[in-house]
Each structure stands twice: as structure tokens, then as C-alpha cells.
Amino acid sequence: MPKLSYLKALHRALRDEMDRDESVFVLGEDMNFALTNTTSGFLDRFGADRVLEMPLSEQGFTNFATGAALAGRRPVVEFQIPFLLLLVFEQITNQANKFLLMSGGQRSVPVTYLMPAGGHRPGWGAQHSDQPYSLFAHMGVKTVLPATPTDAYGLLTTAIRDDDPVVVIGPLACLGVREDVDHADLVPVPLGKGxxxxxxxxxxxxxxxxxxxxxxxxxxxxxxxxxxxxxxxxxxxxxxxxxxxxxxxxxxxxxxxxxxxxxxxxxxxxxxxxxxxxxxxxxxxxxxxxxxxxxxxxxxxxxxxxxxxxxxxxxxxxxxxxxxxxx
Amino acid sequence: MSVLDEVPATEADSAVPDSAALYRTIRFIRRFEERAVELVKAGEIRSGIHPCIGQEAVAAGAVATLDADDVVLSSHRGHGHLLAKGCDPARLMAELAGRATGIDRGRGGSFHPSDFSANVFNATGTVGHGAAIAAGIGWAAATAGSPRVVLSFFGDGAVSQGALLEGFNLAALWRLPVVYVCENNGYATTLPAGAAIAGTVVGRGEAFGIPSSSVDGQDAETVYAAVREAVVRARSGGGPSLLEMRTYRYHGHHTFELKTRLRYREQSEVDSWLGRDPLLIQAARVAEDERARVDAEVEARLDEVVRFAVASPYPDPATATDHLHADGLRPRPGSAR
The missing domain is CATH 3.40.50.920 (Rossmann fold)
Incomplete structure (x- = not known):
């Protein structure tokens, strides 16, 4: 069976969802060069209208994603460094995640926040090694932390299809994990199932x-x-x-x-x-x-x-x- | 039924504002807010409110330029925006009163109401943070080839928020169909704008190459003309605009000031702005018998609105965790099962 790496699984899940659903798009920093490799080849495949290169305005583009989601799109916001999730903690927990309730159920905010290299980064020091998943759980934001390539594929897929905000953290230490995978087994994994x-x-x-x-x-x-x-x-x-x-x-x-x-x-x-x-x-x-x-x-x-x-x-x-x- | 049901549908296409319609909207907002303040005093609106009394010409004039599909993002002082956009006033009042029949089923309240049926997407409580949300809505519209324009309201306090400027940057960078309207009422709660803002409000927009101007916010027809120009520009692909509306709130920041009597404004200043009351300015443009007819209709409608709100049931506490998640996911209870 072919080997699938964790990073490739994230890439494939996002690519498959963008193929499947035109409302899905990805935004983040250094998208034009797919710096995290999650979106390698996406610009050619999907064009600049669905692969949005963002300025260094994390709070701004996280709110931008909320706006696009309120208008019917399904944004996937990529962050390069885990502390950026702290910078946009307000935009995710206080805005995106509260709008459904505050509107009495009128409109949900289907945004996926993808942090494809969370946690410990040897030598990168204090501001690059955070692992903030407990904070999002504390605030009641759906949060997934896949450990294997098949779960990375399945949970990112489900996160994108979910109608609520979902934080997806791929631990840096998992990115190189490889798994024998039959591609037919790459299927959505339900949220909340251990x-x-x-x-x-x-x-x-x-x-x-x-x-x-x-x-x-x-x-x-x-x-x-x-x-x-x-x-x-x-x-x-x-x-x-x-x-x-x-x-x-x-x-x-x-x-x-x-x-x-x-x-x-x-x-x-x-x-x-x-x-x-x-x-x-x-x-x-x-x-x-x-x-x-x-x-x-x-x-x-x-x-x-x-x-x-x-x-x-x-x-x-x-x-x-x-x-x-x-x- | 909406307060604007009688406004001619062609108004948004018109370069000339409908004076009587603007008068009706301003009058309705003024009296709605006055009735809401009474309900605060009577204990029916338990949160208190941030009355927009004195600022009605901004909401009325700006929103009158929009089409039904255009989107409004509001602020904590937003009742006027919702009413002008066509929100059902009875359900808005019920929302302020925390009733199950409210537009947001009692979940939004006075501070962050939304009404998607009227395309009022939200009123975020995080001052200034609507600007980038507006950019995202505008981007979604533009990429879909829709003529939709987004009108984003905020106060003078917001112009010191970095997130607002991030929104300006995105909107200007991609020429998004957003009209930013700053309601400069002179105070961020108690802080005078002059003590908070280095430079100017319009300078914030000019820095991004956004066409920006300062407008007399007490005159609904002046507001209308300025916003219409910006909406036309946005709809034709010309990108965002920033309009500073110089206005004033006749009441405190929030109705808690009825009790606290904060003294951050001189009475002479309040009096001078009372001399430029947007209701009186617009009233002067409408024939007296027409005004009398409108005023009577507004009172009759507001009697119904208040009756509906106070007669409506409170939300069932058993539904407190409804609408937390789109899939019905419920949190674990806070005490042991």
C-alpha cells in the first residue's frame, strides 16, 4: 500500500474539499509559495480567487474569513505559527464562535482554522512553541488534534464541512508521520469520536x-x-x-x-x-x-x-x- | 411589517432623497429609542441600551441609499441602523426586552443584534472589528459577481483600533465594495475624540488611498448624498470609501448614565448640538400636515411595537444552550449530573 505522510494528508483533504465544494477557499500568509507545503500546487489548480495571499494582518484576515462565511463561503484560514492563534483568539472565540448564538440561530460561521505545525519547535523558543488547544476547548470552540495521516485527512475534511468554526491543529512532531494507506480508506472522521x-x-x-x-x-x-x-x-x-x-x-x-x-x-x-x-x-x-x-x-x-x-x-x-x- | 414598508422601492436608485421618507425614518427611530428608554426605566429592558437619539440622520440617510440585498454591519448603538434597514420594529423591541419573539430570540439583545432577513449581519461588540468582517462580506459578493455593497458602521472610538485599520487595508487593497461610516459623536463613552485621536478620522482612510470625507451627520439629506456617492462607487468596482459623520448623542453613552450622571460634557455643548437636531432639520423639509400624519402613524405603530414586546414571553431557560452549535451540540452542564 502507498505511504501517506501527515502533511500530505492535510494537503489532500484540503484539495479534495476545494475540488468538491466551490465555496471552500483558503487564505493565509505566503500562500503564493505554499510556505507550509499544505497548499502546494493550489495556486495553479484553483487560482488566486480561491487561494488568497494575505498581508500580515492576522486579526484582520480572521475577521475577513468570518465575513466571507456569513456570506455563504467556507474559508480555511491557515496560520504558520501557533501563537498566531492567540493573536486571533478574540476573533475566533468571541466573534466567529458566538455569532450563531447571538443571532438566535440565524447564521452559522463555517470557518476552519488550520494550524499545520502546532506545539513544540526545538530551538524556536518561547513565542513559537505554544500548544493552545485547551484554550479553545475552554471557550467551547470545536477543536481537533489529529495524530495520524488518516485522522488528519478525515478530521480536516469534517472540519471544513462542519457548519461551525473548527480549530484544526496538526502537531509539528506529527507532520513527518507516515502511514500505509489505501486511498479508498481516506474518509471523513466524525468530530467528537475518540x-x-x-x-x-x-x-x-x-x-x-x-x-x-x-x-x-x-x-x-x-x-x-x-x-x-x-x-x-x-x-x-x-x-x-x-x-x-x-x-x-x-x-x-x-x-x-x-x-x-x-x-x-x-x-x-x-x-x-x-x-x-x-x-x-x-x-x-x-x-x-x-x-x-x-x-x-x-x-x-x-x-x-x-x-x-x-x-x-x-x-x-x-x-x-x-x-x-x-x- | 417594517417601518419602511411605505418607502418607495425605487428610492435607492434615486439621486434625490425622498424627504418625507427620511423624516419618517428619523421620527420612527427617535420615538422608538424614546420608548425603549421608557422600557429601560420600567425594568422591561434589563440590559439598558445605548440610545442613538441625536444620531438618527446618519442611520436614516446612509441606509436609504442601499438596496435590500446590501448588507449593514452595525455597532452597539445600532437600533437606528436596523430600523432603517427594514428590521421588524416589534421584533427588535422584543429583542431589546429579552423576549423569545425577538429577532435573535433574546440571544443578541440591544448590544449585538442581527437580522439576516433585513441583511443586517451583525453588530459586533468588539469595537472596530466589524471593518474586516465587512471586507470579507464584500469580497464574497465581489467574487460572486454580485452587486451587493456592505455598509459598515462604527463610532469614533473605533478609529483607534488596529483591527479597523486592517479592515481598511484589505478593503482598499482589493477595491472591495464597502462603505465605512464613522459616526463621530465626539465621545468614546467618556473620552473626548480629541483626547483619543491623533490626526483625523478621514486621515485614517486617506492613508490607505480610500476616498474619505467629513460630513454633517445632522442633516439626513447631506448624509444621503455623501453615502450615495460612495455606494455608487463601491457598486461600480471603485472600492471602499470612508465617511466621517459629525454627529452627537443627546443621551449618555448608555442608559446607566440616567443614574450615574457622569459629567464629561458641558451642558452648553449639549445645548448647541440640540440646536442642530436632525429631526427638526428634516421636519423643516416636510409639509406640516404630512408630518402630522407621519407622527400619528409612528405613534400608533410604536404602541403596537411596545405592546407586542412586553406581552411576549421570556425565553424558556431550558433553551439556554440552543443555537450554541449548528449541529445542536450541547455543552456538558455546569453542575454534576
């Missing part, structure tokens, strides 16, 4: 983004000693609580590997929900970035603050050592 990458019986290991691959490696490493179920929510908001409940109902143990900051990050939400609602036999654990992580530019100062495979493995082992609440 995926069990490895079935297991001892512990549910929730992992997001590139940490899914670390979690799978941990599950493989520990196989024989510990049966680890690797749970990839794929969509951060809405989260697949039903599938989590089913998994934890079987394992009774929970570890979360979350690429966001510890304080109020996705991991905090998963643990809080599990504590309130799920039949945990032992206290859960999470592995995340530190509280409010700001990374230095030198890779030595950066890597030490990122969640690692070893930390995830340690967390898994430690919940297996726990004999129970209060013991």
Missing part, C-alpha cells in the same frame, strides 16, 4: 497529538507486563466522554499524556471528569507541560519542559503500583 489505538485491560492511557505515538510506543514497550489501552480523543472539544467512560470502566486506571500546560489544561479536565464520574480504582496521573510553560530557545532549556515517553511510562507504572485510594 479512537482506541491499542486495546488493553490494565490502564487507560489518554494521549493527544504527537503524544499518541509516544503512548503507543509505551504500550508496546510495556506489553507483557502491563496491558495499556491507548485512547486518542482526536477531537479535544467536544471530547468523547462516552468512549473514555467505557475504557476506564474496563481498566479502572487512568493516565493522561497532554501536550498543554498543566494548569487548566486538557489533562486537568480529563482527570477532573474522571474523578467525578468514572469508577477509578486508584488516583489518576497526568503528564503535561509544566504550569504556564515558557520555553527557552536553546533546545536544552526546551526539551526538559516537554512531556516525554519516559514520563508517560513512569506514570503508567506508578498507577499500576497503587493498590487503591487511601492505601
Amino acid at each position: 479512537r482506541i489505538h491499542r486495546a488493553g485491560t490494565d490502564v487507560t492511557l489518554v494521549a493527544t497529538g504527537h503524544l499518541v505515538h509516544e503512548a503507543i510506543a509505551v504500550a508496546d514497550d510495556l506489553a507483557g507486563d502491563i496491558s495499556v489501552e491507548v485512547f486518542d480523543p482526536r477531537t479535544v472539544y467536544p471530547f468523547d466522554w462516552d468512549l473514555l467512560a467505557e475504557s476506564v470502566g474496563r481498566t479502572g486506571r487512568l493516565v493522561v499524556a497532554d501536550d498543554t500546560n498543566r494548569f487548566s489544561g486538557l489533562g486537568a479536565e480529563v482527570l477532573a471528569t474522571a474523578a467525578e464520574e468514572l469508577p477509578l480504582r486508584v488516583p489518576p496521573k497526568r503528564v503535561s507541560r509544566p504550569d504556564g510553560a515558557v520555553v527557552g530557545a536553546a533546545p536544552e532549556l526546551d526539551a526538559v519542559l516537554q512531556p516525554t515517553r519516559e514520563q508517560i511510562a513512569d506514570a503508567v507504572r506508578s498507577v499500576l503500583k497503587e493498590s487503591g485510594w487511601g492505601a
Whole structure:
């Protein structure tokens, strides 16, 4: 079977949707040279009316996309650097995502915000390595974080077809991931549906983004000693609580590997929900970035603050050592 | 039924404004706002409102130049814009009063109403941020070969927002069919425009090569002429315009000033602007018997409007999370199940 890379999957999903639906168009910076490679060849294929080169006006062009969406188009806004999602946080969360409700359901805002290289960038330092998915989830914006090429294809496709604003973050560390894919299997993936990458019986290991691959490696490493179920929510908001409940109902143990900051990050939400609602036999654990992580530019100062495979493995082992609440 | 139902459909094609129609619109907005202030005092409009009393000629004159398919983006002081564009006044008043029958089912309120049936797309509460939304709507129209023009209203406070200038840049760069109308009423809440704006309002537009001018916003027919020129330019592919409307609000920024009595304006200044009341300026152009007829009709209609609004049911709290998402997705409740 042919190998499909994650980046190529994003490219293909966007291209297929633009082929399928003329209302879809893409806008962003350095589009004329497809700097992120997501839109390679698009200018020739679709023309400058559907591949819009934007000036460095992120707030302006994010609002522009809202306007185009209110007028019936389906914009895909590409951002090159994750902090730009913070710059346009107001335009996404306070405007695009509120207009449907504020209009009493009259008009939705079908914009896709595509950040094809989110998260940790070794050596790029403090303002280029953010991973803001928990913030959008906090504000109730549909947010997806595909970990594999097929999920990248399927979730970007669904995001573009969805009638609401959707943030799509492709972790930088995933862009090179390749997968054997039969192109017939490239299909839309529903929002809000998690995926069990490895079935297991001892512990549910929730992992997001590139940490899914670390979690799978941990599950493989520990196989024989510990049966680890690797749970990839794929969509951060809405989260697949039903599938989590089913998994934890079987394992009774929970570890979360979350690429966001510890304080109020996705991991905090998963643990809080599990504590309130799920039949945990032992206290859960999470592995995340530190509280409010700001990374230095030198890779030595950066890597030490990122969640690692070893930390995830340690967390898994430690919940297996726990004999129970209060013991 | 709309306040403008009696306005001749050909008006937007006319270089000459219909004086009686403009009078009717101004009178309707004035009395609508006065009735709304009464409903604020009576506790029926619980948010309070930002009355546009004193600024009615801008809404009336500017919107009268538009076709039905043209789009208006409004501001927090936007009731006049909606009424002039043909929004059902009863459902607008119900919206201000937070009723289920409101144009936005009580979800938009006084501050951010929209009415897509009248092509009022929104009134964003983020001052100045409508400018680039207008550019996006204009771009969508232009690329579709539609003659649609977008009229984007904002106040003098907005011209200090970077996002406004980003919108100007995009609209000018791509010659988009947008008319930017700055209602300069002299104050951003309590801050005088002179203490906030380096340079000038029109200078903001000129910097982008946008045809920009400053207009007497108290005279609806002057407003009409200026906006019509800009709309014609936009519709013919000539790109955006910026019009600064020099105007004044006779009331406070918000009805909370009925209680707080902020003293940021001299009474002499208010009095001098009262001498240029847009209602009286337009009234002088309409025969007395015609005015009397219009005034009586407006009162009768507003009696119905207020009756409808206050008699309407409040939204069912069980519907609080309706319309959050297009697919009906509901958030988890805030307390344990």
C-alpha cells in the first residue's frame, strides 16, 4: 500500500474539499509559495480567487474569513505559527464562535482554522512553541488534534464541512508521520469520536497529538507486563466522554499524556471528569507541560519542559503500583 | 411589517432623497429609542441600551441609499441602523426586552443584534472589528459577481483600533465594495475624540488611498448624498470609501448614565448640538400636515411595537444552550449530573 505522510494528508483533504465544494477557499500568509507545503500546487489548480495571499494582518484576515462565511463561503484560514492563534483568539472565540448564538440561530460561521505545525519547535523558543488547544476547548470552540495521516485527512475534511468554526491543529512532531494507506480508506472522521489505538485491560492511557505515538510506543514497550489501552480523543472539544467512560470502566486506571500546560489544561479536565464520574480504582496521573510553560530557545532549556515517553511510562507504572485510594 | 414598508422601492436608485421618507425614518427611530428608554426605566429592558437619539440622520440617510440585498454591519448603538434597514420594529423591541419573539430570540439583545432577513449581519461588540468582517462580506459578493455593497458602521472610538485599520487595508487593497461610516459623536463613552485621536478620522482612510470625507451627520439629506456617492462607487468596482459623520448623542453613552450622571460634557455643548437636531432639520423639509400624519402613524405603530414586546414571553431557560452549535451540540452542564 502507498505511504501517506501527515502533511500530505492535510494537503489532500484540503484539495479534495476545494475540488468538491466551490465555496471552500483558503487564505493565509505566503500562500503564493505554499510556505507550509499544505497548499502546494493550489495556486495553479484553483487560482488566486480561491487561494488568497494575505498581508500580515492576522486579526484582520480572521475577521475577513468570518465575513466571507456569513456570506455563504467556507474559508480555511491557515496560520504558520501557533501563537498566531492567540493573536486571533478574540476573533475566533468571541466573534466567529458566538455569532450563531447571538443571532438566535440565524447564521452559522463555517470557518476552519488550520494550524499545520502546532506545539513544540526545538530551538524556536518561547513565542513559537505554544500548544493552545485547551484554550479553545475552554471557550467551547470545536477543536481537533489529529495524530495520524488518516485522522488528519478525515478530521480536516469534517472540519471544513462542519457548519461551525473548527480549530484544526496538526502537531509539528506529527507532520513527518507516515502511514500505509489505501486511498479508498481516506474518509471523513466524525468530530467528537475518540479512537482506541491499542486495546488493553490494565490502564487507560489518554494521549493527544504527537503524544499518541509516544503512548503507543509505551504500550508496546510495556506489553507483557502491563496491558495499556491507548485512547486518542482526536477531537479535544467536544471530547468523547462516552468512549473514555467505557475504557476506564474496563481498566479502572487512568493516565493522561497532554501536550498543554498543566494548569487548566486538557489533562486537568480529563482527570477532573474522571474523578467525578468514572469508577477509578486508584488516583489518576497526568503528564503535561509544566504550569504556564515558557520555553527557552536553546533546545536544552526546551526539551526538559516537554512531556516525554519516559514520563508517560513512569506514570503508567506508578498507577499500576497503587493498590487503591487511601492505601 | 417594517417601518419602511411605505418607502418607495425605487428610492435607492434615486439621486434625490425622498424627504418625507427620511423624516419618517428619523421620527420612527427617535420615538422608538424614546420608548425603549421608557422600557429601560420600567425594568422591561434589563440590559439598558445605548440610545442613538441625536444620531438618527446618519442611520436614516446612509441606509436609504442601499438596496435590500446590501448588507449593514452595525455597532452597539445600532437600533437606528436596523430600523432603517427594514428590521421588524416589534421584533427588535422584543429583542431589546429579552423576549423569545425577538429577532435573535433574546440571544443578541440591544448590544449585538442581527437580522439576516433585513441583511443586517451583525453588530459586533468588539469595537472596530466589524471593518474586516465587512471586507470579507464584500469580497464574497465581489467574487460572486454580485452587486451587493456592505455598509459598515462604527463610532469614533473605533478609529483607534488596529483591527479597523486592517479592515481598511484589505478593503482598499482589493477595491472591495464597502462603505465605512464613522459616526463621530465626539465621545468614546467618556473620552473626548480629541483626547483619543491623533490626526483625523478621514486621515485614517486617506492613508490607505480610500476616498474619505467629513460630513454633517445632522442633516439626513447631506448624509444621503455623501453615502450615495460612495455606494455608487463601491457598486461600480471603485472600492471602499470612508465617511466621517459629525454627529452627537443627546443621551449618555448608555442608559446607566440616567443614574450615574457622569459629567464629561458641558451642558452648553449639549445645548448647541440640540440646536442642530436632525429631526427638526428634516421636519423643516416636510409639509406640516404630512408630518402630522407621519407622527400619528409612528405613534400608533410604536404602541403596537411596545405592546407586542412586553406581552411576549421570556425565553424558556431550558433553551439556554440552543443555537450554541449548528449541529445542536450541547455543552456538558455546569453542575454534576
